[in-house]
Every structure is written in C-alpha cells, then in structure tokens.
Amino acid sequence: MRKSIMTGTLAAAFLATGFGQVHIAEAAENPQAPVTRGEYVVELIKHLGVEVGDGTSITFKDVPKELAPYVEKAVELKLISGINKDTFAPDQKLTRLHAFVIAGRSLQMENAPLSTLDKFKDSKNIDAMHKQALANVAAANILKGFMDGTIRSTKIVTAGQMANILDRLMDNMQTTPVEDEDKVTLRVLGTSDIHTNLANYNYYSDKEDNTIGLANTAALIKKARTENPNSILLDNGDLIQGTPLGSYAALKKPLQKGEVHPSVAALNILGYDAATLGNHEFNYGLDFLGEVMDDAEFDWVNANVRNAATGENYFKPYTILSQEVVDEDGEKHKIKVGITGIVPQQILGWDAIHLTGKVTVDDPIEALEATIPQMEEAGADVIVVLSHSGIGSDTYVKGTENVGYQITALEGVDAVITGHSHLKFPGDYADLENVDSGKGTINGTPTIMPGSYGSYLGVIDLDLELVDGEWVVNDGTGEIRSIEGVKADQEVLDAVKEAHEGTIDYIRQPVGETATPINSYFGLVQDTAAIEIITAAQTAYVKKQVAGTKDESLPILSAGAPFKAGSRENAADYTNISAGPLAIKNMADIYHFDNTVSTVKVTGAEVIEWLEMSAGVFATIDPASTEEQNIIDAEARSYNFDVLDGITYEIDVTSPAKYDRRGTVVNEKANRIKNVQYNGKPIDLTQEFLVVANNYRVGGSYGATFVKEDKSNLTVYAYENREAIVDYIIEKGSINVTPDNNWKFTAFPANTNIMFRTADVAKNYIPEGSNIEYIGEDKNGFGKFRLK
Incomplete structure (x- = not known):
C-alpha cells in the first residue's frame, strides 16, 4: 500500500537524521510548508518503492550521509543530476517546474504533443528545454494546474502539492501496464600484461611488493563479481614471461608434460573464461607454449597466427561462451559471448629464431574482419576482442604494431580489452579522436587497458536488452580499478606457492x-657499469666459443643496452645494485630478458650502420635554440640503444637521425656517428668484425639487417646472455666494473639547453666530475637532468 505524504514514520526519520528539521513537523500539519530538493527526492524514492544502496557512489559533497542513499538512487534512475558535479543543494527550495520534471522522468511513455500545454495560460513562460517534460506529465494527468488555468512553474512547491504530484504519479504507474523487459548488464573483467607477476612480490628487490601481482588483482576480481554475478573473466596475454619466476618455469625447472605452469594455475583457480596470446608467449618456442596451454581450464584464442605449412589457424581463432545470466526481473537467460584475439605481426621478427618457417601472421585488422562474421554466424550475441596490441594512433598505417584504436571501430565489435603498451585506459590516449575517457569508450566501443603486472583490473559493463528474440547492446562503459590498498588473495598465493618458493x-x-655499484640511471646518455658488465661477459663467453676455430682471430665487438631504463614511464624500472654480494636476482636485474647469445659477422661499414640505427633513440637537437630540449625520443625503447664495446665513437645529435626508433630509414644521407676508431685508428670499412648480441637483436630487430640470406654469418648459441654474465662473475669472484667511456656525444653547441629524464633518485648517483646536473623533480617519480 502506498504511503501518504509525511507519515509519522517519515517525519521521525527526518528528525532523527537532522535533515529537514525546519520543515518536517510544519509540513505534517501544514500543507503550505515549502519543500526542499532533498525532501522531495526522499519522498519520491520512497513512493517508487525501489531499494536504495549505501550512498557511497555520489560525487556531491553537500549531501549528508543519511540522505545520500536516496540521492544516489535518484541519480542512478536518472531522475536528478545536480547543480554541478560537486553540489546537489539539498536544502534549496524546489520549484513546481522542477518537481514536475523530476516526477516525469520516472514515467515510461511516448512523448506527448507539446500542444498538450496549450490549455495553460502561462505555458509560454516554460523554457524550451522543459516543455516536453511538462507536456508528458500533463498528458499523464499528473500536472493539472490551478483553478485559474495556470501552472505557476516558478513558485515553490508545497507539501500539499508534493503529496498530490506523487499520488498522481503512483496512480499513473498502477494503471500503466509495465512490460516484462529482458534487460541484463553483462560485466567483462580483464587483465593484461601480467608477465608472471603472480604473487605480490618483486623478485629483483627480493621482497613483498603490493603495487604488483595477480594475487592482488584477484581481490578486485572477486569484489567485481559480487557486484554483478553476470560476469566473465578474460586475459589479454603476455602472461608467461617477464620475471625470474617466468625464467625459472621455462629454463631452470622446465615445465614437464602434465605439469601446470604457475600462470595457468593462477588463471584456473580464478575461473578465467578465455585468454589470448601476447608477443612474449612465443619467447620460449612453440613446443613450450603448447605445453603451457594444454593444462588450461579455459580457451586460448588467436585469429591471426597461421600454420606456415597448412595455412590453417595455428590456434583456435575464437570461442563462444554460453553464459547464463539473470535479468532485472530475476529471470535466467543464456547469452552467447564470442571471444577472439590478435597479436602484432612483429612477433615474426622478435622471435624469428622460434617462429621462422613454422608460422605466418596475418594483419590483425584483416584477420578480425574475416573472423567477426564467422562468430556472428556461429550465434555470438556479443563480441569481445582481446587485442594484444597497443591503442596506438587515430591515424592508421597498415602493418603498424599498435592497432587497438582501429579495432574499436570495426563493425560487430562490442568491447575491446587491449594492452601490450603497459599504459592505462581510461586515462592515457585522451587526446585521440572519438575518445570518451569519462565513459571509457573509443569510437563508442567500451575499451580498457589495465596497465601491467596486475596493477589494475579492467571492468566493462554492457547493457543488453532482448529485442525480438535477439540480444542488443544498448550501451556500455569501461573503467580500470587500481589494486592499491587491497589484500593479496590467498587462493592465488597457494596456487603458485611451489613455483614462487622455488624462484626465491x-x-x-x-x-x-x-x-662498485651497478645502475642504469644514466645508461642513455653515457657509458655505465650496467652495460659494461654485459658486454664484458659476452665477450668472454664468445672468446671461449671461437677458440680454435677460423673465427678466433676476428676482432670481437660486444653489444649491450640499458634494458631497464624507465621504459613505459615507469620510474622504478632501472637497474640499481649496491656494492657487495651478487646473487642470481641481480643478474635478472642487469639482463632483463631471457635472450640467448648470438653473433653476426659484419664489416666496418656495417658496424657504423649498426650504430646509426642505435642512435635513432635520440631526438634531433636544434643547435640554434636556447630553449630546453630533451635529447631522448620519448617514444623510443631503451633496449634498442646498443652500445658497441671494442671500438670508440661519438654521436652527434645535432645531425638528423638516419633511422627512426624502429630502425627504419628516414634520412638516407644523415650521419650521426662520428670518429669511429678501432685500436686507436679510424675503423677499416672493409674489415670483418664479430658482433656479439642476442637472438632478439639478430632475429628480428635491426641487427637482422646484417644477417645474410643463407645465415652463413650468423651463430645462435643455446646459452642465455644472463648465464654468460653469471659465468663471468663466478670466474672472477669479485668484479670492479668501471665504464671505459668508449662512446660520448660530440660537444653541444654553445647556449643549447640539453636535458633528459630519468628516475628522480638518480640525483643521488651522479658520477663525480660528470657533465650531468640535476634540475629538479618531474612527474611520475622522474627527475629532470641537464647535460652540460
């Protein structure tokens, strides 16, 4: 039974909360008492009989907590908005106009003709934006007007008038048949780029770290499922590589048939529904990947990798989940959710050693354009794309690595989980065309990119309605939730316990x-111990391998890069080892990737070309400018900056780059590399050298440029670069790594202001007597430094 206005119970509640004390008693006895916005909302929600929440989701700062649940529900039902995002003004007197407008928003009816208002003498005073709403309530017989035929829209609504408005509204709702609508909010939860960060533990610092770890993400997953049981859980790849745990499971205690990879064990225990493959899934070869995949209790999907021999999809191109959901009326339904995924074509280069001749990789966009119609034909009601590709740019170039933006615009795609770039969306990419960061959509498609290492959970909510027997996505949102402040999930910790303890x-x-200390803070602007130890160890290893062979007399040059140097805006991503004991964990800190030693024979001219490619990480400095100029290309990756030990040389950053940061020629005649010398003399352009690098560099990065078609000048050793460093240190017992400063920048023009960014803590490690000067703190844990 509907409640009458201002019942004793309501009045008592208002008095107990302290809200509306001035008017409640008066309103109960005096129908002429004015009504506030807060009082009206409470009565409306109570009359509607809807269940209220706890009020914690509202953004208004002026709503008392006792009133908050009612305001929250009114906002949720789209009955009210507010003065602005921070202000609701609950004590402000409510006009008759707004009382009718708010009430009318709860009606389910077709718009009435505006001429419905013609019977009111003062209807011309109603502003255009509110005329439709008032026409609707007038047609519904909620707005009747005064005896003199007026509305008096600007007058304050009284308690008696509020009672009449709400009673008429309830009468209208009782006499209007309500359709049994089949509406469901499907929740899609997503993770990406976990990189074997399963426990809340940093293996490099060898201590607990609650800024990372799927065990922490799991707490958010379980909470999100509680909020909406109509949920599916997906992973977007780069799952099995990236920490010493990944190396341990692949190389030190290799996965045996029947054993479950710790990453898969974690996903199994959390009940993942599907996953795609990232580029790092291929780092250990296809056989190992197959052993990882075969113990999953979920489907792996990929639509663009093909068997080179047969041309068939190498993996399952898509899966369709028959997901049971419960609609708003408590009825159960089955929704068919199609899941597919893609990986960058560049894996053919990055892991050429493992993939050449075994697989081909289709263009991701073309692969999805072919796969999506197949999924629709197979009955998919909803299609989600797992895009192990960054969001990229709103300008498309065929063959580009990051195509997440373009995927959101494909016909038939309802939601996108993206990653690979280790960034965040919503958050990053706000400046691209058709991006709604507030709603979490790109080109109208709900999209999430949940950072990396388990730091965020992506949450997509899709509003579905059953229309003429088919599920239609009416709307959707995307958001990411931080793991900050959560407690690690014990189920996940237990699932990975054996591998975690073995790794430690x-x-x-x-x-x-x-x-001496070893750090990489300045590895992009000067020679450092972090690179020196890599190149020295590689040289020592290869000298032993070529001893007694025809290559023994070849001069050896060793390539090393600052693998950890703040990549992807991560100020914690630097090598920093104090003087003292060294353990395996420090080796993983020095050499971050699971590469194997490789050599390639090149000429002196090709050595210079190698260095020109390496110098593509630097911006071009304007010698005439006195403005601040960053010497490093912000989009470049530090692992592409090879230092070649065994020669000396200079880099002239006032010269345009010959190659861009991807190793593509952009200025054929440019020449940044100067004064290259071997043994104190200008390098002989025809002399042959043996360059030591890694399988990544010679397999698909710019080092592959110098590998002959028949690979007669290439040797790939089945031995990790990291192991070579371990051997070198064990043999030496104690090392004293001092940079030999074999490279430097040519002198900067007078009056130029050259700066770079590195971790702010690097100010404590500026080498004595160096040309580096600390400027001050920058954002995200970085600092600004000047090169003098």
Missing part, C-alpha cells in the same frame, strides 16, 4: 660480489 631459492643463489 633460485634468485638467492650467490654468484660473487661487486666492488
């Missing part, structure tokens, strides 16, 4: 000691 035992194995 492994990384704590001692190998030697260093007399």
Whole structure:
C-alpha cells in the first residue's frame, strides 16, 4: 500500500537524521510548508518503492550521509543530476517546474504533443528545454494546474502539492501496464600484461611488493563479481614471461608434460573464461607454449597466427561462451559471448629464431574482419576482442604494431580489452579522436587497458536488452580499478606457492660480489657499469666459443643496452645494485630478458650502420635554440640503444637521425656517428668484425639487417646472455666494473639547453666530475637532468 505524504514514520526519520528539521513537523500539519530538493527526492524514492544502496557512489559533497542513499538512487534512475558535479543543494527550495520534471522522468511513455500545454495560460513562460517534460506529465494527468488555468512553474512547491504530484504519479504507474523487459548488464573483467607477476612480490628487490601481482588483482576480481554475478573473466596475454619466476618455469625447472605452469594455475583457480596470446608467449618456442596451454581450464584464442605449412589457424581463432545470466526481473537467460584475439605481426621478427618457417601472421585488422562474421554466424550475441596490441594512433598505417584504436571501430565489435603498451585506459590516449575517457569508450566501443603486472583490473559493463528474440547492446562503459590498498588473495598465493618458493631459492643463489655499484640511471646518455658488465661477459663467453676455430682471430665487438631504463614511464624500472654480494636476482636485474647469445659477422661499414640505427633513440637537437630540449625520443625503447664495446665513437645529435626508433630509414644521407676508431685508428670499412648480441637483436630487430640470406654469418648459441654474465662473475669472484667511456656525444653547441629524464633518485648517483646536473623533480617519480 502506498504511503501518504509525511507519515509519522517519515517525519521521525527526518528528525532523527537532522535533515529537514525546519520543515518536517510544519509540513505534517501544514500543507503550505515549502519543500526542499532533498525532501522531495526522499519522498519520491520512497513512493517508487525501489531499494536504495549505501550512498557511497555520489560525487556531491553537500549531501549528508543519511540522505545520500536516496540521492544516489535518484541519480542512478536518472531522475536528478545536480547543480554541478560537486553540489546537489539539498536544502534549496524546489520549484513546481522542477518537481514536475523530476516526477516525469520516472514515467515510461511516448512523448506527448507539446500542444498538450496549450490549455495553460502561462505555458509560454516554460523554457524550451522543459516543455516536453511538462507536456508528458500533463498528458499523464499528473500536472493539472490551478483553478485559474495556470501552472505557476516558478513558485515553490508545497507539501500539499508534493503529496498530490506523487499520488498522481503512483496512480499513473498502477494503471500503466509495465512490460516484462529482458534487460541484463553483462560485466567483462580483464587483465593484461601480467608477465608472471603472480604473487605480490618483486623478485629483483627480493621482497613483498603490493603495487604488483595477480594475487592482488584477484581481490578486485572477486569484489567485481559480487557486484554483478553476470560476469566473465578474460586475459589479454603476455602472461608467461617477464620475471625470474617466468625464467625459472621455462629454463631452470622446465615445465614437464602434465605439469601446470604457475600462470595457468593462477588463471584456473580464478575461473578465467578465455585468454589470448601476447608477443612474449612465443619467447620460449612453440613446443613450450603448447605445453603451457594444454593444462588450461579455459580457451586460448588467436585469429591471426597461421600454420606456415597448412595455412590453417595455428590456434583456435575464437570461442563462444554460453553464459547464463539473470535479468532485472530475476529471470535466467543464456547469452552467447564470442571471444577472439590478435597479436602484432612483429612477433615474426622478435622471435624469428622460434617462429621462422613454422608460422605466418596475418594483419590483425584483416584477420578480425574475416573472423567477426564467422562468430556472428556461429550465434555470438556479443563480441569481445582481446587485442594484444597497443591503442596506438587515430591515424592508421597498415602493418603498424599498435592497432587497438582501429579495432574499436570495426563493425560487430562490442568491447575491446587491449594492452601490450603497459599504459592505462581510461586515462592515457585522451587526446585521440572519438575518445570518451569519462565513459571509457573509443569510437563508442567500451575499451580498457589495465596497465601491467596486475596493477589494475579492467571492468566493462554492457547493457543488453532482448529485442525480438535477439540480444542488443544498448550501451556500455569501461573503467580500470587500481589494486592499491587491497589484500593479496590467498587462493592465488597457494596456487603458485611451489613455483614462487622455488624462484626465491633460485634468485638467492650467490654468484660473487661487486666492488662498485651497478645502475642504469644514466645508461642513455653515457657509458655505465650496467652495460659494461654485459658486454664484458659476452665477450668472454664468445672468446671461449671461437677458440680454435677460423673465427678466433676476428676482432670481437660486444653489444649491450640499458634494458631497464624507465621504459613505459615507469620510474622504478632501472637497474640499481649496491656494492657487495651478487646473487642470481641481480643478474635478472642487469639482463632483463631471457635472450640467448648470438653473433653476426659484419664489416666496418656495417658496424657504423649498426650504430646509426642505435642512435635513432635520440631526438634531433636544434643547435640554434636556447630553449630546453630533451635529447631522448620519448617514444623510443631503451633496449634498442646498443652500445658497441671494442671500438670508440661519438654521436652527434645535432645531425638528423638516419633511422627512426624502429630502425627504419628516414634520412638516407644523415650521419650521426662520428670518429669511429678501432685500436686507436679510424675503423677499416672493409674489415670483418664479430658482433656479439642476442637472438632478439639478430632475429628480428635491426641487427637482422646484417644477417645474410643463407645465415652463413650468423651463430645462435643455446646459452642465455644472463648465464654468460653469471659465468663471468663466478670466474672472477669479485668484479670492479668501471665504464671505459668508449662512446660520448660530440660537444653541444654553445647556449643549447640539453636535458633528459630519468628516475628522480638518480640525483643521488651522479658520477663525480660528470657533465650531468640535476634540475629538479618531474612527474611520475622522474627527475629532470641537464647535460652540460
């Protein structure tokens, strides 16, 4: 039974909360008492009989907590908005106009003709934006007007008038047949780029770290499922590589048939529904990947990798989940959710050693354009794309690595989970065309990119309605939720316990000691110990391998890069090892990737070309400018900056780059590399050298440029670069790594202001007597430094 206006119970509640004390008693006895916005909302929600929440989601700062649940529900039902996002003004007197407008928003009816208002003498005073709403309530007999035929829209609504408005509204709702609408909000939860960060543990610092870890993400997953049980859970790839745990499971205690990879064990225990493959899934070869995949209790999908021999999809191109959901009326339905995924074509280069001749990779956009109609024909009601590709740019270039933006615009795609770039969306990419960061959509498609290492959970909510027997996506939103402040999930910790403890035992194995600190803070602007130890160890290893062979007399040049140097705007991503004991964990910190030693024979001319490619990480400095100029291309990756030890040379950053940061020629005649010398003399352009690098560099990065078609000048050793470093330190026992400063920038023109960014803590590690000067703190944990 409907409640009468201002019942004793309501009045008591108002008095108990302290809200509306001035008017409640008066309103109960005096129908002429004015009504406030807050009082009206409470009565309306109570009359509608809807369940209220706890009020914590509202953004208004002036709503008392006792009133908040009612205001929250009114906002949710789209009955009210507010003065602005921070202000609701609950004590402000409510006009008759707004009382009718708010009430009318709860009606389910077709718009009435505006001529409905013609019977009111003062209807011309109603502003255009509210005329339709008032016409609707007038047609519904909620707005009747005064005896003199007026509305008096600007007058304050009284308690008696409020009672009449709400009673008429309830009468209208009782006499209007309500359709049994089949509406469902399907929740899509997503993770990406976990990189074997399963426990809340940093294996490099060898301590608990609650800024990372799927165990922390799991707490958010379980909470999100509680909020909406109509949920599916998906992973977007780069799952099995990236920490010493990944190396341990692949190389130190290799996965055996029947054993479950710890990453898969974690996904199994959390009940993932599907996953796609990232580029790093291919780092250990297809056989190992197959062993990882075969114990999953969920489907792996990929639509653009094909068997090179047969041309068939190498993996399952898509899966369709028959998801049971419960609609708003408590009825159960089955929704068919189609899941597919893609990986960048560039994996053919990045992991050429493992993939050449075994697979081909289709253009991701073309692959999805072919796959999506197949999914629709197979009955998919909803299609979600797992895009292990960054969002990229709103300008499309065929063959580009990051195509997430273009995927959101494909016909038939209802939601996109993207990653690969380790960034965040909503958040990053706000400046692209057709991006709604507030709603979490790109080109109208709900999209999420949940950072990396388990730091965020992506949440997509799709509003579906059953129309003429088919599920239609009416709307959708995307958001990411931070793991900050959550407690690690014990189920996940238990699932990975054996591998986690085995990894800790492994990384704590001692190998030697260093007399000097080793860090990579300045690895992009000067020679550093972090690179020197890599190149020295590689040279020592290869010298032993070529001893007694025809290559023994070849001069050896060793390539090393600052693998950890703040990549992807991560100020914690630097090598920093104190003087003292060294353990395996430090080796993983020095050499971040699971590469294997490789050599390629090149000429002196090709050595210079190699260095020109490496110098593509630098911006071009304007020698005439006195403005601040960043010497490093912000989009470049530090692991592409090879230092070649065994020669000396200079880099002239006032010269345009010959190659861009991807190793593509952009200025054929440019020449940044100057004064290249071997043994104190200008390098002989025809002399042959043996360059030591890694399988990534010679397999698909710019080092592959120098590999002959028959690969007669290439040798790939089945030995990790990291192991070569371990051997070197064990043999030496104690090392004293001092940079030999074999490279430098040519002198900067007078009056130029050259700066770079590195971790702000690097100010404590500026080498004595260097040309580096600390400027001040920058954003995201970085600092600004000047090169003098």
